[in-house]
Every structure is written in structure tokens, then in C-alpha cells.
Amino acid sequence: MKEFYMQLALNEAWKYQFLTYPNPAVGCVILDKNEKILAIKAHEKAGLAHAELNAISYAFKKLKPEISLPKEANALHDFICKNHQNMFKGAIAFVTLEPCSHQGKTPPCAKLFSELGFKKIFISVKDENDIAKGGGDFLRKHGIEVEFGILEKEGKDLLKPFLKWQKGQFKLFKLAISMSGSPLGKIVSNELSRTYAHKIRSVIDLLVVGGETIRIDKPTLDARLCQGKAPDLCILSRNKLESFDQNIPLFKIPNRNIYTEIPEKAKFIMYEGGENFLKNFKNEMDLFLIFQSSILNNKKNVTIPLNLKPLYKNFLGSDTYGIYESE
Amino acid sequence: MKEFYMQLALNEAWKYQFLTYPNPAVGCVILDKNEKILAIKAHEKAGLAHAELNAISYAFKKLKPEISLPKEANALHDFICKNHQNMFKGAIAFVTLEPCSHQGKTPPCAKLFSELGFKKIFISVKDENDIAKGGGDFLRKHGIEVEFGILEKEGKDLLKPFLKWQKGQFKLFKLAISMSGSPLGKIVSNELSRTYAHKIRSVIDLLVVGGETIRIDKPTLDARLCQGKAPDLCILSRNKLESFDQNIPLFKIPNRNIYTEIPEKAKFIMYEGGENFLKNFKNEMDLFLIFQSSILNNKKNVTIPLNLKPLYKNFLGSDTYGIYESE
Numbered sequence: 001m002k003e004f005y006m007q008l009a010l011n012e013a014w015k016y017q018f019l020t021y022p023n024p025a026v027g028c029v030i031l032d033k034n035e036k037i038l039a040i041k042a043h044e045k046a047g048l049a050h051a052e053l054n055a056i057s058y059a060f061k062k063l064k065p066e067i068s069l070p071k072e073a074n075a076l077h078d079f080i081c082k083n084h085q086n087m088f089k090g091a092i093a094f095v096t097l098e099p100c101s102h103q104g105k106t107p108p109c110a111k112l113f114s115e116l117g118f119k120k121i122f123i124s125v126k127d128e129n130d131i132a133k134g135g136g137d138f139l140r141k142h143g144i145e146v147e148f149g150i151l152e153k154e155g156k157d158l159l160k161p162f163l164k165w166q167k168g169q170f171k172l173f174k175l176a177i178s179m180s181g182s183p184l185g186k187i188v189s190n191e192l193s194r195t196y197a198h199k200i201r202s203v204i205d206l207l208v209v210g211g212e213t214i215r216i217d218k219p220t221l222d223a224r225l226c227q228g229k230a231p232d233l234c235i236l237s238r239n240k241l242e243s244f245d246q247n248i249p250l251f252k253i254p255n256r257n258i259y260t261e262i263p264e265k266a267k268f269i270m271y272e273g274g275e276n277f278l279k280n281f282k283n284e285m286d287l288f289l290i291f292q293s294s295i296l297n298n299k300k301n302v303t304i305p306l307n308l309k310p311l312y313k314n315f316l317g318s319d320t321y322g323i324y325e326s327e
Numbered sequence: 328m329k330e331f332y333m334q335l336a337l338n339e340a341w342k343y344q345f346l347t348y349p350n351p352a353v354g355c356v357i358l359d360k361n362e363k364i365l366a367i368k369a370h371e372k373a374g375l376a377h378a379e380l381n382a383i384s385y386a387f388k389k390l391k392p393e394i395s396l397p398k399e400a401n402a403l404h405d406f407i408c409k410n411h412q413n414m415f416k417g418a419i420a421f422v423t424l425e426p427c428s429h430q431g432k433t434p435p436c437a438k439l440f441s442e443l444g445f446k447k448i449f450i451s452v453k454d455e456n457d458i459a460k461g462g463g464d465f466l467r468k469h470g471i472e473v474e475f476g477i478l479e480k481e482g483k484d485l486l487k488p489f490l491k492w493q494k495g496q497f498k499l500f501k502l503a504i505s506m507s508g509s510p511l512g513k514i515v516s517n518e519l520s521r522t523y524a525h526k527i528r529s530v531i532d533l534l535v536v537g538g539e540t541i542r543i544d545k546p547t548l549d550a551r552l553c554q555g556k557a558p559d560l561c562i563l564s565r566n567k568l569e570s571f572d573q574n575i576p577l578f579k580i581p582n583r584n585i586y587t588e589i590p591e592k593a594k595f596i597m598y599e600g601g602e603n604f605l606k607n608f609k610n611e612m613d614l615f616l617i618f619q620s621s622i623l624n625n626k627k628n629v630t631i632p633l634n635l636k637p638l639y640k641n642f643l644g645s646d647t648y649g650i651y652e653s654e
Binding site for chain 1: 331358363364504505506507508625627628630631633634635636637640645649651
């Protein structure tokens with residue numbers, strides 16, 4: 001069953017993939033001493049609780065619904081350490097990445113497990129980060145069993161975006177197509193898919209689009225579906241910026257920087273476009289995020305040959321989406 | 328969490344959707360008295376154990392690996408009733424369909440739960456079948472808590488094929504397309520997808536294909552990927568059967584009946600074809616089974632407008648597949 005529980009942790013983490021930028025996506029499942037599932041949680045956003053603390057606090061609330069917990073991560077960590085009443089004695093955790101052993105914005109997760117009396121921690125991937133690594137050793141020194149390598153390949157897939165943006169630049173191509181393979185039409189994917197895309201827009205450093213998208217769709221390119229910050233833009237076009245109709249909504253966003261080439265400081269960059277944009281930039285992409293609806297229509301399909309290997313696939317309502325590498 | 332466990336039972340049952348013909352697809356999850364997951368199992372094929380017995384025997388093997396169990400369903404049922412040593416005392420089950428209360432090919436599942444001392448049974452859908460119904464009442468009379476209606480809509484979706492073929496005829500259209508929406512090419516979906524399709528072929532009453540498929544693909548239309556029985560065929564074509572090249576492999580299958588119109592006795596009928604076949608028959612289909620690869624290619628897409636509503640979607644390796652109603 002250890003793979004089953006690790007898969008639950010991985011699936012939960014993937015739901016927040018990209019949204020934790022600049023942090024890695026991490027998931028955590030907690031079982032009590034009798035192996036009852038207490039929590040399946042993930043790190044959801046930089047600045048919020050790590051996956052481990054998020055799962056522990058969820059479990060705490062479930063076991064002691066009468067106690068209200070502080071919201072802020074540091075206060076939450078302290079409160080749980082003082083008020084756990086041994087409810088996690090003998091508990092088991094499944095974490096997709098080795099728990100951190102350093103004091104960052106929040107206290108170390110390895111220390112939290114040990115203070116609460118966890119019995120065993122299953123880990124998918126060892127943390128190679130010089131600052132955060134060593135959580136496994138810390139746990140073992142404190143008498144907690146540690147087992148590494150559960151679904152390690154899947155765990156490494158989950159970390160791919162993080163490892164890219166941490167070392168330099170991470171480029172993601174977003175495409176939305178119908179079941180019949182067509183990207184044409186103003187709205188292709190459903191609201192859940194578009195909300196996920198807007199959440200990504202709200203955390204990236206730069207959104208890259210082509211002149212064709214701007215002229216045809218006259219888009220806003222903001223993050224309104226999640227009430228997030230509209231991203232800075234880079235418009236790649238043979239035409240000058242001044243030649244576009246300045247009444248197109250994307251030009252009306254306050255405090256938006258609009259570039260015509262990609263600034264070096266941008267580390268997480270999303271490209272959005274259709275067939276031509278895909279054709280021009282597919283070879284420089286790290287990953288592809290493809291939303292596909294459940295609608296067969298009579299529009300022209302994308303006919304750029306591209307063999308994609310899914311790292312992860314899931315559903316958002318009637319849409320399918322996948323995060324792919326090109327082969 | 329009750330929805331979480333019922334969803335696990337539903338997902339497991341969907342994996343065997345169509346393959347249980349003429350029985351319904353049913354899934355069952357078992358938790359011990361401390362709510363640890365002991366088994367996630369389904370009814371896999373007519374003649375084999377019901378989902379409940381399958382899950383209970385899996386849990387039994389896990390708890391007592393030293394005891395070897397009989398294989399045949401009746402003997403298995405008896406053996407477990409005599410040798411359970413109260414290992415299921417206080418256990419909980421989640422079943423997608425009300426456990427049967429009648430002696431069919433196998434003894435009633437409701438009686439099994441009560442003999443083993445289960446505490447509570449969560450059920451998605453009430454069984455309306457005159458012969459099998461009444462399991463919930465039986466359980467309550469024997470002091471077991473019963474809660475109906477957990478993910479009931481999802482449970483009803485799971486039963487749709489069964490309710491159709493039970494009342495008359497169930498027609499399923501199978502389509503395989505690339506991510507760019509094209510059905511063209513001899514092999515479109517991966518081996519896992521094709522194996523599932525072959526498993527379905529091995530249980531259906533009739534496979535319906537068009538003359539175009541036969542002339543272009545020269546197919547065998549058997550169930551070799553699962554070592555199953557090749558289905559009887561109906562070839563719908565303006566041309567006479569004799570006009571086809573009799574060396575095409577499908578004509579070489581021994582004991583295969585080949586019809587040119589659909590015989591009334593056929594209750595579970597699968598249609599396989601491409602764009603034209605879909606166009607001609609989409610309006611008489613009950614459900615659509617669509618496999619979609621992760622490959623963008625430069626072939627012509629299906630351009631028949633069709634709004635599909637997924638009852639279920641999952642992945643088979645890098646392929647996606649869905650079971651859809653048309654809206």
C-alpha cells in the first residue's frame with residue numbers, strides 16, 4: 001500500500017503544480033497509528049504552509065475540531081508543537097520530497113515530525129538542495145524510521161519544473177484544443193481549465209504571446225478568474241507594439257510591463273498560442289500544458305507533428321489536461 | 328471521507344466497465360474497525376466473485392497470508408464464513424450497488440457482511456432489480472448500519488450500460504483518435520488501450536463495422552491481445568459480403584458468425600469505425616468509448632460536431648480514454 005498512499009500525495013501535489021513557484025510542488029499524506037488516513041494535502045503557494053505542516057494542521061483540525069488554529073505558518077507550527085496532546089504518536093507520513101531540515105520562512109518540517117512523535121516517514125525523492133537537505137538524517141537521529149525511493153520516478157517528474165526554474169529559466173507552452181484537435185475559437189476549454197491557467201498567469205514572471213493572438217482574439221491576458229495579478233507580457237511579432245490597436249484590453253492593465261523580447265530576469269515563462277506559435281517555439285519549451293475539451297467540432301486541427309510524453313494527466317470537469325515533455 | 332472511499336470503489340469498478348457483461352460493474356472498498364484500508368476491489372467478470380466477496384477475500388489474504396483460499400466463488404464464500412476468526416469484526420464497507428440478498432450463481436453478499444460482523448455498509452445506489460434487491464433491509468435486520476446515496480449520481484452513471492443491456496440493447500461506439508483528433512492510421516492507440524478494447528470484444532454479442540474499415544485496414548477483428556474469444560461480426564456495407572477479399576484475416580476466424588444486419592438477440596453491440604461510421608450511427612448510440620493518444624500528428628481530424636459528456640475518464644499509459652454520453 002505504500003505506493004498507493006504515495007500516489008495520493010503525488011496527485012495532490014500535481015494539483016498545485018506551477019502555482020508554488022518559486023517553491024517546488026510537494027504533497028503529503030498522513031496516517032494515524034492504525035493507518036487510518038488523516039490528511040492528503042500539498043504545498044499550495046509560496047508563503048503558505050509546506051505540505052507537511054498543511055497536512056498535519058488539517059489532521060489536527062479533524063481530530064480536534066473544537067480547537068481553532070492560527071493561520072500564519074510560523075504561529076501554526078508553534079501552536080501544534082505545544083498542543084498536539086500526542087495525537088500523532090505512532091503516525092506515518094508519506095512525503096513526495098524529503099522534509100526540509102532548515103529554518104526558512106517556516107520552521108523545519110523534519111523537526112515537526114519528530115516533536116509530534118511520528119513513527120515512520122516514507123519519502124519519494126531525496127532533497128539535493130544544499131540548504132534544505134538532511135531531513136532524513138535528522139529524522140533517523142531522532143529515532144524515526146525513514147524509507148526513501150517510494151515512486152521515485154514519479155516524484156522526480158513532479159520536481160522537474162522546480163529544478164528548471166531554480167537553475168535558470170523554465171518555459172511552459174500552454175495550448176487549449178477541442179477533442180478534435182482544434183485550437184480555434186475564443187473559448188476552447190472550460191472554466192475550471194481557464195481558472196487553472198489564470199492561477200498560473202498570476203505567479204509567472206512573464207507571459208509570451210504572438211501578434212496573431214492579439215489581432216484575432218483581442219484578449220485581456222489577465223488573471224481575473226482567480227482574482228490574481230495580471231502577468232507582465234512579451235509580445236513577439238514582426239510588427240511594432242505601436243501598430244496594435246491600443247484599445248485591445250491587454251493594453252489597459254495598470255502597471256503591466258510589456259516587452260518585445262524576453263528579459264533575462266524572467267525565470268518562469270509561459271507561452272500561450274495556437275498552431276503557428278507552437279510550431280515556432282516548440283523546440284525551446286521545457287514542458288507543455290495542454291487542455292483538451294470533450295467536444296468534437298468541425299474546425300481545423302493542429303497539424304504540427306509532436307510526440308508528447310505525459311508527466312501527469314488529470315481532469316478538470318469535462319476537460320482533460322496533461323503536462324507533457326516532448327519526446 | 329465517505330465520498331473519498333466511495334470514489335475509490337467507483338474508480339475500481341469503472342476499470343472493469345463492460346467486461347462484467349451481462350452483470351453490472353460494481354466496486355467495493357473495505358476498511359477495518361480502525362478505518363485502515365484493507366481492500367479496493369471490483370466485480371471483474373461474470374462468473375467470478377462479486378465485488379464484495381472479491382474485496383473480502385483480498386483482505387483475508389492480506390491479514391492471513393499463510394492461509395490459502397479456494398478459487399471458486401461458492402467455495403470461497405463458505406471458506407471465509409468458516410475461517411474468518413472475527414478479523415472483520417467492526418469493519419466498514421463501501422459498495423457502489425446495494426449488496427444482493429439472493430442466492431444466484433454465488434451466495435448473497437448481504438449475508439456475507441452480516442456473518443463476518445461488519446459494522447456499517449455505505450452504499451451508492453439502491454438495487455431496483457426484483458431478484459437481487461433487499462440487501463439493505465437484510466443488513467439492517469441483522470443489526471448492521473446502512474447508509475445509502477453516497478455519490479449516488481456517480482453510482483448511477485456506472486450502472487448505465489447494465490440498465491440498457493438488461494432492458495434490451497446496449498450500443499457502444501468505439502473510436503480511437505490522436506491528440507490532434509485524427510482516427511487515421513492503422514494503429515492509433517497504445518497497447519493498453521487496444522487490450523481493453525479486445526477485452527470488450529471478447530464479451531460482446533456483436534461487433535459492427537463498415538465496408539470501408541475492412542477494405543482499408545484489412546483487419547482481423549479478434550481479441551488476441553487478451554487471448555479472448557473473437558466476436559461475431561456484422562458488416563454494414565452497400566457491397567455484398569462476397570465482394571470483399573476473402574483473404575482478409577477477419578474471414579479466417581473459425582466459428583465466427585458474420586451478419587449483414589443486426590440480429591435481434593444481440594444485446595451488447597459495439598460499433599468500431601472512423602469518421603463516416605460515426606456520422607452515420609452516432610444518433611443511435613447509447614455511449615461512446617473514445618481512446619485518445621498523446622501524439623499530435625498532421626493527419627485529418629474527425630470533423631463531425633458532437634458534444635460529449637464524460638461519465639468517466641481515465642488513462643491507460645500515455646493514452647486517455649473516456650466513456651461519454653452525447654448531449
